[in-house]
Amino acid sequence: MNRKCCFKDVVFGMMIWTLIMIPGIYAAGNPDMSDMTHSGTRSGSSVIMRDTNQLTMSPDIHASDVNINGKNPGGVLIDFDDLNNADPIGSHYPGVVFSEGWLVWSSGGHPSYPPHSPPNVAYTHSLVNYINWSCDVNVICFYACCYNDVPSSWTFSVFDDVGDLLQQIEITDSVVNESIVFPVHGIRRLEVAGTGEWNTHYTIDDLYYECVEYLQCPPDSILSQPFDVTHPYANGFTSDTDSAYRTADGYTISSGETIRSVRWWGFSVTDPQQDFTIGFYPDDSGKPGSTGNVHTVTASYIDTGYEYVGNTLYQFDAVLPSAETLTHGWIVIESLSDPAIFYWANSTMGDNLAMQYHNSAWSTLMDNLAFCLSPTGVPPCTETGCTVYMPSTNFGVGDDCYCDVYVCNADSTTYTDIPLFVILDVYGAYFFAPSFGSYDYYDDPIPPGMTTIPVLPSFPWPSGAGSASNITWFAAMTNPGFTALHGNLGTFTFGWH
């Protein structure tokens, strides 16, 4: 009984200390950021123009760098020279489908249609034709020959995945191996049309394209809007407690799903920060509502290895302290006070609508922000201690319920004599896992890194359970003598209805 009393004293001492300290975090004064929030040129190792609300990136148009002869290793060059004269093209090249009627022609020596790469070119006489890509393409280049013996014009058009026209290029006179470049993003389809006898008087050769390349969302993501490393207009939008801006994007997940972890990408000037709030706000007439659920998180981050105009792109991951149940609304990721300025990176996925808050009002950004939402998440192990996880804070009939405790051993040796206590507090009655009797603890060895202890196996929340609130888990390691906590105490409060 002595052990139990000692442990409870330690636990509740820690709990009260935690409760007292949390408001202090919010009340902490902000350092003077005035030198970081002004627009214009920053002194330092790199001189980059920045607006206050975003990084000002000069567009990095890949097409201007592209060497159509395959110099750019990121793309694919189709020269049609591996096929024989009169072969149909069809699906011969992986990831690209040519409509029926596109054929190869060995046009060597023809003055109006000389191959750009001998011997072959491609053509179709079909009035209705297309070339479809299975990936989003961010640049297409090719060489066209058009022969205008009767008045004709040729229109090359590219479309996105929903059939919206992205760009058109028109040729109205005879050309020989004219370079045609579509430096636009998200192309899925090319069509050729025209006037006069256009359909019998053109060829193309050396078709070059680049597929869009995304960074990865976690495999179990329920919303994926990742950063696009081939984005020609990579940018970041200020979302920082120390600035006058914060940034939001909309999201919708299926009813019944919950959000437990968030991955996002951004730029930090200068050192990456780790302390953020992630807020989920209901929609209020097309903008974030005034009150939402705000989670304070400590993120882990990695340097992605990508740099945009001198700015390193970081990938951040954070586990929410409790599952977020709002299935539709706005997510706001904002860095807490820190000398660095955080810029949330944009994405080429999404509806091209995000919002930014400034001067007490939300305004529209014609862009998307790069983030992923995931229903599970094991926190990074950086500090020794325990984290309790349940998939909801308020269970209803049929909801998936379980309880895991993540035990972080940040030391390099396996603990063999460190007890792990997991205690359920039901209105002052204490149940000690794993037996849920009046006193028990886990005494398995705890290896370095993160160990997941399944405390309650998964079960559907039953009917007839009534309702309850403020039921709390405590999880902590102690020293072998049970007199002091070893690492951080984890708590999780939940209820049911």
Ligand SMILES: [Ca+2]
């Ligand atoms: Ca060729």
Ligand SMILES: [Ca+2]
């Ligand atoms: Ca800051």
Ligand SMILES: [Ca+2]
């Ligand atoms: Ca959006």
